[in-house]
Amino acid sequence: MxxxxxxxxxxxxxxxxxxxxxxxxxxxxxxxxxxxxxxxxxxxPSKEKLFMDIFLEENAKLKKQSLQSLDLTRSPLEVVGQMLALNAEGTNANPILKEWYNKSVFEKIEKLYREENGLGAVDFLYDGFLELVKEWQAQGKMRKDIDNKMIMMIFAAIINIDTHKEEIGLEYFPQLLEIMTNLIMKGLMDCSE
CATH class of the missing domain: 1.10.10.60 (Homeodomain-like)
Incomplete structure (x- = not known):
């Protein structure tokens, strides 16, 4: 079977x-x-469910490869920048993961998958990265007054900006993403309070 x-x-x-x-x-x-x-x-039950299972497996492989490639001795700004670059590079190199950028396809697939599996089922962010954020907070490299899960959602928002390139203007990418990431990370790393 x-x-x-x-x-x-x-x-x-x-x-x-x-x-x-x-x-x-x-x-x-x-x-x-x-x-x-x-x-x-x-x-x-559907082509969408099968595709999402394949997508999630490919995404998990990319996350694992990316996390293994990171130089964790660098500053949080450099590590997050490296992670975003590896994620973008890996997504663009994989036709299945590239469907993430096909808004009409992915919205439908994600909606059906969430209906079948619950709201929290689709987590495209870096599970292992949460532990790193906690470590940075403990070391005083990242703000402790912002919950680590909220920080992860900030990273998710950065990644999701990429899916709105057409609405924002393709001419602003990838510079917009780099500037936003830099500004956000500097804010998250400001532990002066």
Whole structure:
């Protein structure tokens, strides 16, 4: 049984990688896997759910690789800048993760996934990064008067700015993101109070 689910997953991942979410359909996935469409629904309620599972796995891999590549001896400003750069680079290099920037696709997928799994189910931020923020706070490198989870949401907001490039103006990127990150980090690192 699990072999069929694994095969569906692998075939879908390959098709999503090559064709994108919109241009891949369930019958193509099952045809590639050599099984009937009905078999798909034994394992996944929708194409969106399967895509989100693949997306989350790819995102987790990128997070892990990025965290392993960081030079944690540097200042919080440098580490966060490096993390954002690695995240952007990895996302742009991966066709599945790149769907994050396809607003029409991703809004629909995320909405359905949240409905199925609850509001907190989609956490695209760096789980392991929270521990680093706590460490910086303990060392006096980052403000303690702001809850560490709130700081993580500030980082999430920085990342989400990228999805609004068209509304803001493409000509301002990536400089806008760099300036905002710099200003926010300097504010978070001001431990004078």
């Amino acid at each position: 699990e072999d069929k689910k694994t095969l569906i997953y692998a075939c879908a991942k390959e098709l999503f990688n090559n064709k994108g979410f919109k241009d891949t359909n369930i019958s193509e996935i099952t045809q590639k896997a050599g099984m009937a469409v009905g078999t798909f629904y034994k394992y996944y």
